[in-house]
Amino acid sequence: MSDTLRDQLMGLGFKPVPKPERKNDAPRRDGRPQGKGGNGNGRPQGAGKGEHTPGGRRGQGPAGPGKPGGPSRGHGQQGPRKPRSAEEMDLAKAYAIRAQKEKEERIETERLKQEEARVRREAKAKLETLLKDKGLNAEAADIARHFPYGGKIKRIYVTAEQLTALNAGELGVVQLNGRYLLVTAEVLAQSEAVFAASVALKVDPNAPAEEDPYADPQFQVPDDLVW
Numbered sequence: 001m002s003d004t005l006r007d008q009l010m011g012l013g014f015k016p017v018p019k020p021e022r023k024n025d026a027p028r029r030d031g032r033p034q035g036k037g038g039n040g041n042g043r044p045q046g047a048g049k050g051e052h053t054p055g056g057r058r059g060q061g062p063a064g065p066g067k068p069g070g071p072s073r074g075h076g077q078q079g080p081r082k083p084r085s086a087e088e089m090d091l092a093k094a095y096a097i098r099a100q101k102e103k104e105e106r107i108e109t110e111r112l113k114q115e116e117a118r119v120r121r122e123a124k125a126k127l128e129t130l131l132k133d134k135g136l137n138a139e140a141a142d143i144a145r146h147f148p149y150g151g152k153i154k155r156i157y158v159t160a161e162q163l164t165a166l167n168a169g170e171l172g173v174v175q176l177n178g179r180y181l182l183v184t185a186e187v188l189a190q191s192e193a194v195f196a197a198s199v200a201l202k203v204d205p206n207a208p209a210e211e212d213p214y215a216d217p218q219f220q221v222p223d224d225l226v227w
Contacts, residue, residue: 123195128176130190135181136171138162147173147201154200156180166203173201 141157145166148154156173158166162182165171172188174181175198183191192199 120195124176124198127174127191127195127198130194131174131176131181131183131187134183134187136162136184137182145201149175149200154180156182156201158182166201169203169205172199172203174198175200 137156138159141159141162143158143160143163144155145158145163146153146155162171166173166182170185172183172185174183174188174191180200188199188202192202
Protein backbone atom coordinates (compact mmCIF):
# COMPACT_ATOMS: atom_id res chain seq x y z
CA MET A 1 0.00 0.00 0.00
CA SER A 2 1.43 3.33 -0.91
CA ASP A 3 1.79 6.21 1.42
CA THR A 4 -0.84 8.19 -0.48
CA LEU A 5 -3.47 5.49 -0.12
CA ARG A 6 -2.61 5.07 3.59
CA ASP A 7 -3.02 8.76 4.11
CA GLN A 8 -6.36 8.73 2.35
CA LEU A 9 -7.62 5.84 4.46
CA MET A 10 -6.45 7.45 7.66
CA GLY A 11 -8.18 10.58 6.63
CA LEU A 12 -11.42 8.60 6.28
CA GLY A 13 -11.05 7.32 9.89
CA PHE A 14 -9.31 4.03 9.36
CA LYS A 15 -6.55 3.16 11.83
CA PRO A 16 -3.44 1.31 10.88
CA VAL A 17 -3.15 -2.33 11.97
CA PRO A 18 -0.98 -2.55 15.13
CA LYS A 19 2.24 -4.43 14.80
CA PRO A 20 2.56 -7.64 16.80
CA GLU A 21 4.67 -7.34 20.02
CA ARG A 22 7.96 -9.15 19.86
CA LYS A 23 8.82 -11.54 22.66
CA ASN A 24 12.36 -11.84 23.82
CA ASP A 25 12.39 -15.61 24.47
CA ALA A 26 15.96 -16.11 23.56
CA PRO A 27 18.11 -17.57 26.36
CA ARG A 28 20.59 -15.38 28.14
CA ARG A 29 24.28 -15.81 27.73
CA ASP A 30 24.51 -17.59 31.11
CA GLY A 31 21.88 -20.12 30.00
CA ARG A 32 18.97 -18.83 32.17
CA PRO A 33 15.70 -17.92 30.48
CA GLN A 34 14.52 -14.35 30.31
CA GLY A 35 11.70 -13.71 32.78
CA LYS A 36 8.64 -11.84 31.69
CA GLY A 37 8.85 -8.31 32.89
CA GLY A 38 12.16 -9.23 34.59
CA ASN A 39 15.27 -7.25 34.86
CA GLY A 40 17.54 -9.94 33.56
CA ASN A 41 18.44 -11.52 36.89
CA GLY A 42 15.36 -13.71 37.51
CA ARG A 43 14.00 -11.48 40.30
CA PRO A 44 10.91 -9.28 40.22
CA GLN A 45 11.47 -5.65 39.61
CA GLY A 46 11.74 -3.57 42.74
CA ALA A 47 13.27 -6.46 44.75
CA GLY A 48 16.83 -5.32 44.40
CA LYS A 49 19.36 -4.46 47.05
CA GLY A 50 18.10 -2.15 49.72
CA GLU A 51 14.41 -3.05 49.26
CA HIS A 52 12.15 -4.23 52.10
CA THR A 53 12.04 -7.99 52.69
CA PRO A 54 9.52 -9.91 54.79
CA GLY A 55 10.39 -9.99 58.48
CA GLY A 56 13.14 -7.38 58.36
CA ARG A 57 14.13 -3.81 57.62
CA ARG A 58 16.03 -2.50 54.68
CA GLY A 59 19.52 -3.91 54.62
CA GLN A 60 18.97 -5.83 57.92
CA GLY A 61 17.95 -9.31 59.03
CA PRO A 62 15.06 -10.19 61.35
CA ALA A 63 14.57 -7.82 64.22
CA GLY A 64 16.34 -8.97 67.41
CA PRO A 65 15.62 -8.37 71.09
CA GLY A 66 16.02 -4.82 72.20
CA LYS A 67 15.33 -3.45 68.75
CA PRO A 68 12.08 -2.10 67.35
CA GLY A 69 9.95 -5.02 66.33
CA GLY A 70 11.91 -7.51 68.50
CA PRO A 71 10.52 -9.42 71.53
CA SER A 72 9.99 -7.18 74.53
CA ARG A 73 11.11 -8.01 78.12
CA GLY A 74 8.82 -9.89 80.41
CA HIS A 75 6.56 -7.83 82.66
CA GLY A 76 7.71 -9.75 85.81
CA GLN A 77 11.39 -8.83 85.64
CA GLN A 78 12.73 -6.65 88.43
CA GLY A 79 15.22 -3.90 88.12
CA PRO A 80 18.40 -3.57 90.20
CA ARG A 81 17.93 -4.04 93.95
CA LYS A 82 17.86 -0.99 96.11
CA PRO A 83 20.88 -0.87 98.42
CA ARG A 84 20.07 -1.49 102.09
CA SER A 85 20.25 1.36 104.51
CA ALA A 86 22.70 1.53 107.42
CA GLU A 87 19.88 0.77 109.88
CA GLU A 88 18.90 -2.39 108.00
CA MET A 89 22.53 -3.53 107.86
CA ASP A 90 22.96 -2.98 111.61
CA LEU A 91 19.78 -4.94 112.32
CA ALA A 92 20.86 -7.84 110.11
CA LYS A 93 24.26 -7.85 111.81
CA ALA A 94 22.62 -7.94 115.26
CA TYR A 95 20.43 -10.88 114.22
CA ALA A 96 23.45 -12.76 112.89
CA ILE A 97 25.39 -12.17 116.12
CA ARG A 98 22.48 -13.34 118.27
CA ALA A 99 21.94 -16.45 116.14
CA GLN A 100 25.62 -17.33 116.39
CA LYS A 101 25.56 -16.81 120.16
CA GLU A 102 22.48 -19.03 120.59
CA LYS A 103 24.13 -21.72 118.49
CA GLU A 104 27.27 -21.62 120.63
CA GLU A 105 25.17 -21.82 123.81
CA ARG A 106 23.31 -24.88 122.50
CA ILE A 107 26.58 -26.55 121.61
CA GLU A 108 28.02 -25.77 125.05
CA THR A 109 24.90 -27.06 126.82
CA GLU A 110 25.02 -30.29 124.88
CA ARG A 111 28.72 -30.66 125.62
CA LEU A 112 28.10 -30.21 129.35
CA LYS A 113 25.33 -32.80 129.28
CA GLN A 114 27.56 -35.31 127.58
CA GLU A 115 30.39 -34.57 130.01
CA GLU A 116 28.09 -34.98 132.99
CA ALA A 117 26.76 -38.27 131.64
CA ARG A 118 30.30 -39.51 131.13
CA VAL A 119 31.30 -38.58 134.69
CA ARG A 120 28.22 -40.32 136.10
CA ARG A 121 28.95 -43.50 134.14
CA GLU A 122 32.52 -43.57 135.34
CA ALA A 123 31.50 -42.85 138.95
CA LYS A 124 28.86 -45.58 138.96
CA ALA A 125 31.35 -48.06 137.55
CA LYS A 126 33.84 -47.14 140.28
CA LEU A 127 31.14 -47.29 142.95
CA GLU A 128 30.07 -50.74 141.82
CA THR A 129 33.64 -51.94 142.21
CA LEU A 130 33.87 -50.34 145.66
CA LEU A 131 30.65 -51.90 146.95
CA LYS A 132 31.36 -55.39 145.72
CA ASP A 133 30.75 -57.81 148.60
CA LYS A 134 30.32 -54.87 151.02
CA GLY A 135 26.54 -55.05 151.45
CA LEU A 136 25.26 -56.04 154.91
CA ASN A 137 21.66 -56.79 153.92
CA ALA A 138 20.41 -59.77 155.95
CA GLU A 139 17.90 -62.29 154.60
CA ALA A 140 16.34 -62.61 158.06
CA ALA A 141 15.74 -58.88 158.35
CA ASP A 142 12.08 -58.13 159.05
CA ILE A 143 12.05 -54.52 160.23
CA ALA A 144 11.30 -51.88 157.57
CA ARG A 145 13.35 -48.72 157.96
CA HIS A 146 11.83 -45.92 155.87
CA PHE A 147 13.75 -42.88 154.66
CA PRO A 148 13.25 -40.13 152.08
CA TYR A 149 15.29 -40.36 148.89
CA GLY A 150 14.83 -38.86 145.44
CA GLY A 151 11.65 -37.09 146.47
CA LYS A 152 9.99 -40.33 147.57
CA ILE A 153 9.80 -42.49 150.66
CA LYS A 154 11.99 -45.59 150.35
CA ARG A 155 12.58 -48.50 152.74
CA ILE A 156 15.15 -51.13 153.62
CA TYR A 157 14.68 -54.20 155.79
CA VAL A 158 17.05 -54.54 158.73
CA THR A 159 17.36 -56.53 161.90
CA ALA A 160 16.87 -55.02 165.34
CA GLU A 161 20.63 -54.71 165.89
CA GLN A 162 21.08 -53.15 162.43
CA LEU A 163 18.28 -50.68 163.11
CA THR A 164 19.99 -49.49 166.29
CA ALA A 165 23.31 -49.14 164.49
CA LEU A 166 21.68 -47.40 161.54
CA ASN A 167 19.98 -44.83 163.78
CA ALA A 168 23.26 -44.26 165.58
CA GLY A 169 25.07 -43.45 162.34
CA GLU A 170 27.22 -46.59 162.49
CA LEU A 171 25.59 -47.91 159.32
CA GLY A 172 24.26 -46.24 156.22
CA VAL A 173 22.35 -46.97 153.01
CA VAL A 174 23.72 -46.64 149.47
CA GLN A 175 21.70 -46.89 146.26
CA LEU A 176 23.31 -48.90 143.46
CA ASN A 177 21.52 -49.90 140.25
CA GLY A 178 18.09 -49.58 141.87
CA ARG A 179 19.04 -51.57 145.00
CA TYR A 180 19.57 -50.23 148.52
CA LEU A 181 22.60 -51.64 150.27
CA LEU A 182 23.27 -51.46 153.98
CA VAL A 183 26.94 -50.60 154.54
CA THR A 184 29.25 -49.48 157.30
CA ALA A 185 29.87 -45.79 157.99
CA GLU A 186 33.37 -46.11 156.52
CA VAL A 187 32.10 -47.57 153.24
CA LEU A 188 29.34 -44.96 153.19
CA ALA A 189 31.96 -42.19 153.40
CA GLN A 190 33.96 -43.78 150.58
CA SER A 191 30.81 -44.10 148.47
CA GLU A 192 29.98 -40.45 149.06
CA ALA A 193 33.47 -39.45 147.89
CA VAL A 194 33.09 -41.48 144.70
CA PHE A 195 29.46 -40.61 143.86
CA ALA A 196 27.63 -38.40 146.36
CA ALA A 197 24.24 -38.98 144.73
CA SER A 198 24.40 -42.65 145.68
CA VAL A 199 24.08 -41.93 149.43
CA ALA A 200 20.45 -42.74 150.28
CA LEU A 201 20.54 -42.62 154.09
CA LYS A 202 23.20 -41.11 156.31
CA VAL A 203 22.22 -40.50 159.89
CA ASP A 204 23.97 -37.85 161.92
CA PRO A 205 24.29 -39.28 165.47
CA ASN A 206 24.54 -35.78 166.92
CA ALA A 207 21.27 -34.62 165.35
CA PRO A 208 18.17 -34.42 167.61
CA ALA A 209 15.92 -37.41 167.29
CA GLU A 210 12.93 -35.34 166.23
CA GLU A 211 14.69 -34.36 163.01
CA ASP A 212 14.42 -37.97 161.82
CA PRO A 213 10.90 -39.16 162.69
CA TYR A 214 11.40 -42.40 160.76
CA ALA A 215 14.16 -43.51 163.16
CA ASP A 216 11.74 -44.38 165.94
CA PRO A 217 10.13 -47.82 165.49
CA GLN A 218 6.77 -46.40 166.53
CA PHE A 219 6.65 -44.61 163.20
CA GLN A 220 7.23 -47.78 161.20
CA VAL A 221 4.68 -48.35 158.48
CA PRO A 222 3.00 -51.77 158.27
CA ASP A 223 4.31 -53.98 155.49
CA ASP A 224 0.89 -54.39 153.89
CA LEU A 225 0.54 -50.62 153.35
CA VAL A 226 1.02 -49.66 149.73
CA TRP A 227 3.13 -46.56 149.18
